[in-house]
Amino acid sequence: MKRRHLSGMLIALFFLFSPKAFALSDAFKDTIYNPGKLKPVDSVLKVKVGDPAPDFTLPSLNGTRVSLKDFKGKKNVVLSFVPAAWTPVCSDQWPGYNIAEDLFKARNTMLLGITVDNIPTLFAWTRQMGDLWFPVLSDFWPHGATAQRYGILRSDGTSERALFVIDTAGILRYIDVHDINQRPDLGVLMRELEKVSGASPH
Amino acid sequence: MHHFLKGFVAACLLLWAGPVFSTPSGPPTGQKLPDFTLTFTKGSDPGNSLGLEGKTEFSIPEIPFDVVIIEIFSMYCPHCQREAPAVNRFFEILTADPILSKKITLIGIGAGNSPYEVEVFRKKYEIPFPLFADGDFAIHKKIGEVRTPYFIGVKKKTDGTHEVFYSKLGGFESPEAFLDRILDAAGMKKGGDS
Numbered sequence: 001m002k003r004r005h006l007s008g009m010l011i012a013l014f015f016l017f018s019p020k021a022f023a024l025s026d027a028f029k030d031t032i033y034n035p036g037k038l039k040p041v042d043s044v045l046k047v048k049v050g051d052p053a054p055d056f057t058l059p060s061l062n063g064t065r066v067s068l069k070d071f072k073g074k075k076n077v078v079l080s081f082v083p084a085a086w087t088p089v090c091s092d093q094w095p096g097y098n099i100a101e102d103l104f105k106a107r108n109t110m111l112l113g114i115t116v117d118n119i120p121t122l123f124a125w126t127r128q129m130g131d132l133w134f135p136v137l138s139d140f141w142p143h144g145a146t147a148q149r150y151g152i153l154r155s156d157g158t159s160e161r162a163l164f165v166i167d168t169a170g171i172l173r174y175i176d177v178h179d180i181n182q183r184p185d186l187g188v189l190m191r192e193l194e195k196v197s198g199a200s201p202h
Numbered sequence: 203m204h205h206f207l208k209g210f211v212a213a214c215l216l217l218w219a220g221p222v223f224s225t226p227s228g229p230p231t232g233q234k235l236p237d238f239t240l241t242f243t244k245g246s247d248p249g250n251s252l253g254l255e256g257k258t259e260f261s262i263p264e265i266p267f268d269v270v271i272i273e274i275f276s277m278y279c280p281h282c283q284r285e286a287p288a289v290n291r292f293f294e295i296l297t298a299d300p301i302l303s304k305k306i307t308l309i310g311i312g313a314g315n316s317p318y319e320v321e322v323f324r325k326k327y328e329i330p331f332p333l334f335a336d337g338d339f340a341i342h343k344k345i346g347e348v349r350t351p352y353f354i355g356v357k358k359k360t361d362g363t364h365e366v367f368y369s370k371l372g373g374f375e376s377p378e379a380f381l382d383r384i385l386d387a388a389g390m391k392k393g394g395d396s
Contacts, residue, residue: 026281099322099323187319
């Protein structure tokens with residue numbers, strides 16, 4: 001009887017520990033921490049479409065400091081906030097943007113990748129992605145201050161998985177605070193950029 | 203026993219609520235491939251290499267080749283990006299061989315990729331073989347949530363059924379070596395004799 005219980009429990013264990021869905025690139029091997037399914041959104045936006053985008057100045061991986069106002073009058077900007085380095089969906093998001101440089105350029109757009117991690121962590125993590133063409137910015141200190149200004153800092157100190165499209169006049173034109181467990185479709189972002197830039201589909 | 207059971211269930215619940223560390227594995231060799239269908243979208247099969255023109259969707263066993271190699275990839279995967287030229291070369295070797303070109307074909311399935319994202323990958327790396335979208339991970343879940351790139355070989359048997367004969371993560375260091383491994387695993391000789 002005991003033995004039957006035990007084998008039943010072992011089978012149940014097998015199913016309990018069956019992995020959750022994420023297409024993780026083998027580039028990261030076993031270095032990715034999977035937190036499991038998280039609350040889809042855990043913050044309240046402080047900006048809306050039509051508002052001037054709050055300015056910020058953040059340190060980038062290459063040692064420079066990047067300000068949003070640097071692009072005003074020149075380029076549209078996409079802010080891609082991802083929750084944290086070394087987590088599943090985030091690790092699979094920027095490498096895709098890395099092969100879409102020509103799509104962003106055709107829409108006169110600069111992409112800025114932002115997380116609340118510190119520079120050394122961002123350095124080690126993005127090394128697995130190859131050479132990224134876009135700046136990666138650290139919103140580490142004061143912790144998550146930029147995410148907080150946009151209203152996307154979660155209660156655990158990570159940020160939402162969020163995309164903001166800002167036009168050349170510095171106005172927010174599209175906001176997608178995405179379900180943190182899922183990756184936004186690049187096609188949707190490109191269509192939004194076409195509306196802002198007037199570029200035709202590729 | 204009662205206490206043991208309670209403790210066991212509590213431990214299970216705690217563990218389940220926590221992080222997941224298990225490593226997914228792909229479809230086992232010697233068995234049937236899980237059932238799924240693929241949908242043609244604009245540009246899925248630019249060269250009509252599958253010979254399924256006119257169909258809107260199909261399953262793998264419907265592909266009129268003895269052997270079908272499936273690459274599970276993602277446009278978001280750095281290794282898939284790095285290996286894309288070598289996988290293209292593998293397809294070129296197949297199509298240039300008068301015998302192998304009639305027996306073996308190659309397709310790609312973009313795990314979690316929308317049709318738009320699949321086409322971004324195709325254009326970036328000029329992929330000549332058919333690529334299909336699996337935007338909601340439905341196929342990816344069925345085949346065991348493998349890491350990418352992952353290669354699955356499916357072979358038709360003489361009785362009309364099929365089986366998986368190759369199921370491995372990555373390892374695309376050379377298109378020629380990959381072809382040798384595929385032919386060996388499929389029980390085929392170079393030159394196309396089976």
